[in-house]
Amino acid sequence: MITIKEMAQMLDISTTTVSNVIHGKTGEVSSATIEKVRRLIEEYDYVPNINARNLARNESGIIGLAMKTNRDKYENFIKDPFAGELTGAVESCVRAKGYFIMLYISDDISEIINSVASWNVDGLILFGIAKEDGILLKKRVKKPMVFVDCYIEDSIFEYVNVGIEDRKGCYEITKHLISKGHKKIAYLADNCEGGDYERFKGFKDAITEAGISYDEEDFIMLRPNGADLSLLLADVHRRVKSYTAFVCASDYYAVHIINYLKDHGVSIPEDISIVGFDDNEYSRMVRPALTTVHQDISQKGGIAVEKLFQMIHEEDYGENYTRLPVYVVERDSVKEV
Amino acid sequence: MITIKEMAQMLDISTTTVSNVIHGKTGEVSSATIEKVRRLIEEYDYVPNINARNLARNESGIIGLAMKTNRDKYENFIKDPFAGELTGAVESCVRAKGYFIMLYISDDISEIINSVASWNVDGLILFGIAKEDGILLKKRVKKPMVFVDCYIEDSIFEYVNVGIEDRKGCYEITKHLISKGHKKIAYLADNCEGGDYERFKGFKDAITEAGISYDEEDFIMLRPNGADLSLLLADVHRRVKSYTAFVCASDYYAVHIINYLKDHGVSIPEDISIVGFDDNEYSRMVRPALTTVHQDISQKGGIAVEKLFQMIHEEDYGENYTRLPVYVVERDSVKEV
DNA sequence: ATGAAAGCGCTAACAA
């Protein structure tokens, strides 16, 4: 790899001049020199050493994409289609800005924090961050960052977040069920925090509004403490007769449940209606195709990147919170009762 | 961020000494000094500036993960569950080695090449690379690299590759079909290159061995030149009556075809048997669950990283080619005829 | 056991 200095020597000019033509500051360079330099660059395939540049400029051109994982939940995080799509969307937007993505996937937030400092990343996009980690992050890293799908009470600290209307979405789809005559509805999720909690609230909003009573039993907790999924599915199966509809906190579970139930002789939506949340590929692939609420993950990633760069450039980035709209998409997993 | 120099000044010692204790070269440092330095590091949360380190060492600690995409095929590459899983596997192995992943997703190989040079990456894992790009890569980048699932005739140049037994896998599953009495079998794919071509050869091996004649018509080309998938699916539907089984080059298509056909009143496997290749999540999610050939993507990524580091450390990395084994997994999409 | 100093490749303020 040829360097600026070498080129300067070869042409018997200064590094500044070379640097200037490299950066298109050609206002102050004679066209003869420009030409000479350009030729050399071409001939020797000059590419700048980014480390040196970053060191000198005290920037990095790197955007960190950090995902906090859950060791007992994922063996391979990006396998999750959600994470994959988000990664892809973020990558392409960041690349379009001439920056690079460094991927941090870890269940140890301080590992992420150290890497970020070490690499002097210019900005950070965070996904899957819970309260304590958010606090730590906020305290230890002084770079622009935007959270995705984060639900930390904003009383604790200010942060910019891009998420979706989790609560409203779940409210809408539950209302949809109710409008089809359903009155005995259960909510199924694997936790009761963050977005899933919001969705749960939306569920309750809808049934409360419809005058349907809610009992703790109607929250079916999936996979508490890593118990075997098929055991839980068996339990779900047992409870089919108590309800006319299930609202699942995610398509992932909805699809698993549909398949399990079908395999065990229950007809959907005849015996029970099922709806999901996310509108991912799976929801289109199951049969009956899943009625669910749609969210646009690529848009989410795009907006997160947009905001991050506004922060980096110290422009106005608008509200701290942005909640992207969602909507119900009707397919075939709900019947009128 | 505190620097080595600052710490040295505060303690009134030299940067060399500080650097030495940072790197555990404590053989030549008095334990009093060690203690002092350690405390400072602790207190001020010292983290090394990686740019500076890399510049000095002429290394980067970065492994590039480059994926060549196909503009008209993908809007978002990582959305593809295969790419996502591979990314996740590679990331975690690379992290375990104390290196970082920089993601390059682009349809322009020279963009990738320049970035690689600029960042002075220590090694490269390449996915989705075709012949011309492989040649360019080989010529322009002088760093260790390993290809994943690459099929360039090795006569052109030497490269290390980790892939799977595409041909054998497709041979096995076709044989499986034949063993179930099938004689009229079509092969469906969206191209006839690289791995898909190998799979096709495996298909032909099996039918030839069984004395079944092959006609060009039996290769059903999906999505040639980006034509609309549903049109093609309609065509596939029309041809159901000519065959008793379809072997699809990937689960992706197999699942789409199953759903399309089911939606149009054909029963699977009663009216036609269908098999896929890859054993991804989709194959477990469709009904009937797909009989397919299993490959282990995480293992593939892990081995690619292993080999890459052997090359980086100039150790023996064994064969240039490694072909990971695959096997048929029987589910419910095939019936005996 | 400790330190001085050169250098990695590039940038940018300043001088000429």
Added chain:
DNA sequence: TTGTTAGCGCTTTCAT
């Protein structure tokens, strides 16, 4: 229009 030079933070060789 072009050149000089002092860093950026760290590593490393060679003295002491």
